[in-house]
Amino acid sequence: MEEVFTLVVATLAATLRVATPLVLCAMGGLFSEKSGIIDVGLEGKMLMAAFFAAATAAVTDSAWMGVGAAIIAAEALALLHGFACITHRGNQVVSGIALNILAMGLTVVLGTAWFARGGQTPPLSAGERLNPIFFPVAGDNVIVYAALLSVPVTWWLIERTRFGLRLRAVGEMPLAVDAAGISVPWLRYRAVLLCGLFAGLAGAYLSIAQNAGFSRDMTAGQGFIALAAIIFGRWRPFPAFGACLAFGLLDAIAIRLQGVKLPGIGEVPVQLIQAMPYLLTLFLLAGFIGRTVAPKAAGVPYEKEH
Amino acid sequence: MQELTSDAAIELRGIDKSFGSVQAVRGVSLRIERGSITGIVGENGAGKSTLMSILYGLYRADAGEIRVEGRPVEMTSPRDAIGRGIGMVHQHFMLVDSFTVLENLILGAEGGPLLAGGLAAARAELARLAQDYGLAVDPDARVSDLSVGEQQRVEILKVLFRGARILILDEPSAVLTPQETNRLLQILRVLRDRGVTVVLITHKLREILSVTDRVIVMRRGEVVAERATSKTSAEELAELMVGRKVRFSFDKAPARTGEPRLVARGLSLVDDRLVRVLDDISFEVRAGEIVGIAGVSGNGQSELLQVLAGIRRPTGGALEVCGRKVDAAHPADPAEMRELGVAHVPEDRLRQGLVPAFLASETSILGYQDREPFCHNYLLDGPAVGKYCAELMDRFDVRPRTPGLLSSSFSGGNQQKLILAREMARHPRLLLVGQPTRGVDIGAIEFIRRELIASRDAGCAVLVVSVELEEILSLADRILVMSGGRIVGEVAAADADERTLGLMMTGARAA
Numbered sequence: 001m002e003e004v005f006t007l008v009v010a011t012l013a014a015t016l017r018v019a020t021p022l023v024l025c026a027m028g029g030l031f032s033e034k035s036g037i038i039d040v041g042l043e044g045k046m047l048m049a050a051f052f053a054a055a056t057a058a059v060t061d062s063a064w065m066g067v068g069a070a071i072i073a074a075e076a077l078a079l080l081h082g083f084a085c086i087t088h089r090g091n092q093v094v095s096g097i098a099l100n101i102l103a104m105g106l107t108v109v110l111g112t113a114w115f116a117r118g119g120q121t122p123p124l125s126a127g128e129r130l131n132p133i134f135f136p137v138a139g140d141n142v143i144v145y146a147a148l149l150s151v152p153v154t155w156w157l158i159e160r161t162r163f164g165l166r167l168r169a170v171g172e173m174p175l176a177v178d179a180a181g182i183s184v185p186w187l188r189y190r191a192v193l194l195c196g197l198f199a200g201l202a203g204a205y206l207s208i209a210q211n212a213g214f215s216r217d218m219t220a221g222q223g224f225i226a227l228a229a230i231i232f233g234r235w236r237p238f239p240a241f242g243a244c245l246a247f248g249l250l251d252a253i254a255i256r257l258q259g260v261k262l263p264g265i266g267e268v269p270v271q272l273i274q275a276m277p278y279l280l281t282l283f284l285l286a287g288f289i290g291r292t293v294a295p296k297a298a299g300v301p302y303e304k305e306h
Numbered sequence: 307m308q309e310l311t312s313d314a315a316i317e318l319r320g321i322d323k324s325f326g327s328v329q330a331v332r333g334v335s336l337r338i339e340r341g342s343i344t345g346i347v348g349e350n351g352a353g354k355s356t357l358m359s360i361l362y363g364l365y366r367a368d369a370g371e372i373r374v375e376g377r378p379v380e381m382t383s384p385r386d387a388i389g390r391g392i393g394m395v396h397q398h399f400m401l402v403d404s405f406t407v408l409e410n411l412i413l414g415a416e417g418g419p420l421l422a423g424g425l426a427a428a429r430a431e432l433a434r435l436a437q438d439y440g441l442a443v444d445p446d447a448r449v450s451d452l453s454v455g456e457q458q459r460v461e462i463l464k465v466l467f468r469g470a471r472i473l474i475l476d477e478p479s480a481v482l483t484p485q486e487t488n489r490l491l492q493i494l495r496v497l498r499d500r501g502v503t504v505v506l507i508t509h510k511l512r513e514i515l516s517v518t519d520r521v522i523v524m525r526r527g528e529v530v531a532e533r534a535t536s537k538t539s540a541e542e543l544a545e546l547m548v549g550r551k552v553r554f555s556f557d558k559a560p561a562r563t564g565e566p567r568l569v570a571r572g573l574s575l576v577d578d579r580l581v582r583v584l585d586d587i588s589f590e591v592r593a594g595e596i597v598g599i600a601g602v603s604g605n606g607q608s609e610l611l612q613v614l615a616g617i618r619r620p621t622g623g624a625l626e627v628c629g630r631k632v633d634a635a636h637p638a639d640p641a642e643m644r645e646l647g648v649a650h651v652p653e654d655r656l657r658q659g660l661v662p663a664f665l666a667s668e669t670s671i672l673g674y675q676d677r678e679p680f681c682h683n684y685l686l687d688g689p690a691v692g693k694y695c696a697e698l699m700d701r702f703d704v705r706p707r708t709p710g711l712l713s714s715s716f717s718g719g720n721q722q723k724l725i726l727a728r729e730m731a732r733h734p735r736l737l738l739v740g741q742p743t744r745g746v747d748i749g750a751i752e753f754i755r756r757e758l759i760a761s762r763d764a765g766c767a768v769l770v771v772s773v774e775l776e777e778i779l780s781l782a783d784r785i786l787v788m789s790g791g792r793i794v795g796e797v798a799a800a801d802a803d804e805r806t807l808g809l810m811m812t813g814a815r816a817a
Contacts, residue, residue, distance in 0.1 A: 160420065160421055160422070161419055161420055161421060162416040162418065162419050162420065162421060162424070163419070164421075165409060165412070165413060165416060165421055166413065166414075168402070168404075168405070169402045169405065169413050172402045172403065172404055172405075173400070173401070173402045173403070175398075175400055176400040176401060176402050176410075176413065177413070177414070178384070179384055179394070179396065179400040180384070180388075180400070180413050180414025180415075181383060181384040181385030181388055181414055182413075182414050296403070296404075304364075
């Protein structure tokens, strides 16, 4: 009995650990998408943030400097995305993909140039990382709690504040916002910057909390999984959070089942279970769910007549 | 209460505005009295919308002075205008469909960083406005669930909620049924009696004559006349707008009908969302007659046209087009329909009628591009196409007569004339026309209608779909009324009037 209990708790803790970056990215992405700016570049922002977090922590011996650098790096990419899509009304998907490619290349190039370890950063000591607060085994560091807190905060901001009302309006009908005398670009920039903040935290979590250093392509598509979670959650914070947990659980179970023989089935092909989040993501992003509930103006650059 | 220094709510002096090389507004000076309803009329492109956009801070004037309630003001954004007590109801509603009425009301005037207080205050204010002006709307209804007339009421409430004393309405009745329009005019009278200044931009002279106190007529960016409404007439205003005499009614000979060219039996269409958009539609159109389909936009007329043109295939029922049977099992695509002698002037000119980035000459053969003499051995014959286009332009008075110009450079009326020319030049047996004169100026309207009647007299079967009742009444020999995807009534044009048709359109009465 006790064994089962331990197993369940351990799986839940693992779920939360895996889901943390997904939750942060999903909440960040929600702000951006609600404002009408599609963000395929979550992945790139997170990767860039992870790299700068680990590199800064290694150089300064401070985990908090790492977190700061991660946020600055992600915000820089967010501003670039905003500049391309809001100021210059570029194609949002193209800009997002370009940022992903930029992050993939730049992290490796800078990593090799600075640390000469094939794109990795030097391993971080415990003092240079964010460590668990209450339960050492569970890995409950400060960013995990931030992720948990981000969900109700996001909901509150979007549903209960003036900023949220305008944010929802600008993603549905920017013309109405403009006609009400509110600046469409400024609103969207704020949304994109919020997105950068969350993606920065998610990146820092990957390289200086969950792991002890940056390795190339360490985000492994989690930015896209977060995007799928947003769609799965129909652009609402709590359901999106649920979707992130579901993805996390799949991953945690995959780790659990490694090498385990199940009665009647035999050894479970772990690759299949590991592929599940990606398969599910593919399925969701292909647009099977929730086409009608997406913010109406998402992806459409706003142009004033004349 | 601020000090009032003048009886004019708005005074414009010497306003100029150019877009590139086009001077949209030139030297406009006018004065709008407080507590009056002033109409601004003019053809499309006469500059009336541009002028109001300047007043509302959407555009900046190149020169001139704006005075609101006696004080000179700078308008750089709608926020300035709202702050001066000017509100605008746009032709296309500025409402967020997924929001409730209340949320739309407070957008931009939330009264604080948190919503709860603002929503409660707005609810109370809405109740007061509803009582004062007779503008009742359910505050918790989603805008997407409201009728068009109700949505417009929300727009007016939004403006009043922001404390506007001057209300500008841009073509407010374009999307309304006659009953809803009358209701709107009633509301405008109440607003005026409560001291609100109303500016009504429209090209519908009936509304101008029934509700305004004064009329300002614009033509080619200038104010050409100003009249007290009681001292003018539709004929005079039309003449001032166009700059020459205009005839509204045509002396139509009675129709001499021949064999049926289009027979629909129990036609139905279920769309992707499993909504039945066409429901058991049966009618016929004979050679030598014009059949008009009236209805509030969005009641299945567009879908009906698409099915008849071969763009969508019916899910039930059957068609007989010039002797050929078309149904779900034997569909005909638009090219086959064209072979049968069907010509189609689509409702949405810019999306279905032409390619804006194509030359006028290319537009003039669209759909016929693989035929002689335009095409030999898979290659287009440019000079032949250009020559053909020039001929069409001459016959249909398309201006400017330049086949090498982009289609998008022509005005709406001239684009429509070019499309009509393309479709009518082949002497079709059946002509389908959607919204023949939408966004077309008065001069071109007259021309287009005369051509449609001429083609009827030449023995063509013509089906006209229009949301303009006046158009249906002046063109059609028989009128079918659509509502909710069904044909709810049929009347001979001679027995029809706007009132009965309007009632049928709203489903209030079947004939």
